Amino acid sequence: MKNISYLFLLLSLLAEIFGTIGGFGSSVFFVPIANFYFDFESVLGLTAIYHLSSNLSKIVLFKKGLDKKLLINIGIPSVLFVILGGLITKIFMNSFLELFLGIFLVSLALLFLIKKKLIITPNKRNAIIGGSLSGFSAGLLGTGGAIRGLTMSAFNLEKNVFIATSAFIDFLIDFSRSFVYYYNGFIHEHDLKYVPFLIIIGIIGTLIGKKILNYIPQEKFKQLSLSLILIIGIVTLTNVLLK
Template identity: 75%
Template sequence: MKDLNFIFLLLALLAEIIGTIGGFGSSVFFVPLGNFYFDFQSVLGLTAIFHLSSNLSKIFLFKKGLDKKLLLSIGVPSVIFVIIGGFLSKILDSTFLEIFLGIFLVGFSLLFLIKRRLIISPTNKNAIIGGSFSGFSAGLLGTGGAIRGLTMASFNLEKSVFIATSAFIDFLIDFSRTFVYYNNGYIHNHDLKYVPFLLVIGVAGSFIGKKILNYIPQNKFRRLSLFFILVIGIITMTKLILT
């Protein structure tokens, strides 16, 4: 117990709550925050295990809102490309890709926040492209939910549908990349002490986030999601500048 970093666990809970409210999962906060406390590979391994719990919770809490069409068009390419990204994470330098991801998140979220009526066409082609980039980023960098969030935001889904569908896709991604990360040697024995706490945090954070969502009007949901994505991009860039 004395070796546990309780500030990290508190931040993990906050990441889960915000990830539930935003609808794109906690990894977009958990990964950049985790990098302040652990090496990059350990963060990838912990993220995959943490997310299995949190996404199962969201699926149960928002189970009535699943969009099966988007589950296929975004989920299938996400799973394929998360496996590719996971294998490549072992041989590629992620620094440049993290910089690119931070710039992408900040730029696109600002664009949609400023141009409120500007939307990505909700087409099957865009869903497949978004799912592919989301899965690849999740496998390579540990986080792809914000890219998936930008893609799904174009379909203007009701918030329970948005969260349930995103969580189910995220679960498939995490289930797939856990095996890849384990094969890569990212799941370290000295980090396993955090797993029981993260599993509980995944359930508790999802529950708290759902309760908070009851007080958020639907017309503010998309803007709130984009604001969170902007914050994620800033956190990512700040971490890279400080290291």
Template identity: 85%
Template sequence: MKQISYLFLFLSLIAEIFGTVGGFGSSVFFVPIANFYFDFESVLGLTAIYHLSSNLSKIVLFKKGLDKKLLINIGIPSILFVVIGGLLTKVFNSLYLELILGIFLIILALLFLIKKELVINPVKRNAIFGGSLSGFSAGLLGTGGAIRGLTMAAFNLEKSVFIATSAFIDFLIDFSRTFVYYYNGFIHKHDLIYVPFLLVIGIVGTAIGKKILNYIPQDKFKKISLSLILIIGIITLSNVLLNKL
């Protein structure tokens, strides 16, 4: 039987808490962490399964804040493009895609943090574009929440609306890509030992993150979300440059 890494499980809990506080899900932290413990295919498979529990917890805890219009405008293109991205994982070199993702997140997060007056117009076109890009990234790289977070943060949503809507979209994405990753052979039997632990962590981490959110004023929420995305970009880029290139 494969030996369980309890440090990995602890870091997964931290990722879930941060993902809940940031409002864009734990995969943006979980994927870089899991890359240190598993091959890229296993990371994709585990992330999809783990996130189903994580996002169900967020939907239950934050369900009153759901924005149905954004759910349609961001969610539908996300589902379509996560399938496309998932199918393309066997075609593209994930190393260079991770590099591009890290640079992309750093530039956009810094842009919104420095240019505080910059606002993306909350129109259907921008929502569809952000949903398509985040879904494609989720399918191809295992994480698209940060891109969706950037899109939704630019809409200046109230934090409960932000988290509930993001979680529902993420759940639909994970449900779709789980079948694609299974078809690709990315869900490995020897990794399934972690699934029960990760399902519990998804629930516990979400609950802890929700409690922390009660102490965060709305005016600081967007700044925290963007700061976390910046950290994600730096971690992703550093992981590629130091350990893979």
């Protein structure tokens, strides 16, 4: 079709596959990729719409693994703070915030990969703090899944439980911020041509990711998630420095 970047769609598929395997959603890959093709406001709008279908797919495929307690402790503060983050998006310099997020993700991922026995205490307080930070980051920068992934990894969840719970929280976040981004004027008519493709990619990428996940041993799952977060941080930093 006219003026459609097929390379962008291919990269979006890869983002969905890796996001499914990592358990924290594709936005952590999708946002840095989309920044190379669209202005930041369009990236936020597309990410929210795209993720609604993507996370619905994960909820259907992994629905038996939902952790209701974490859904409440992480999900409620995530929704509240994604609204706050989305509303103040226009106030802050996006490049500074992206740089800060990249440094934060790289530092924390390296810390947990090197100090393998060091974990966040799996309690209600840390779950609420992690949910608040991930929601605020999602509203402000378009991606907060990696922060939520770091928080949830402390609870050493079985991989299907991890993915199902993370996807449900992500769906609530995307549903909420879609209205905020629409209010901000971030959902542009000329970008909507990509939405049908991204919806299909979200479903296919989730299916492929689930198939691959069946071959990943449980003991390696947490290390894989942290490695993917490290890559996300590096890509974010690279994207900021190249601008």
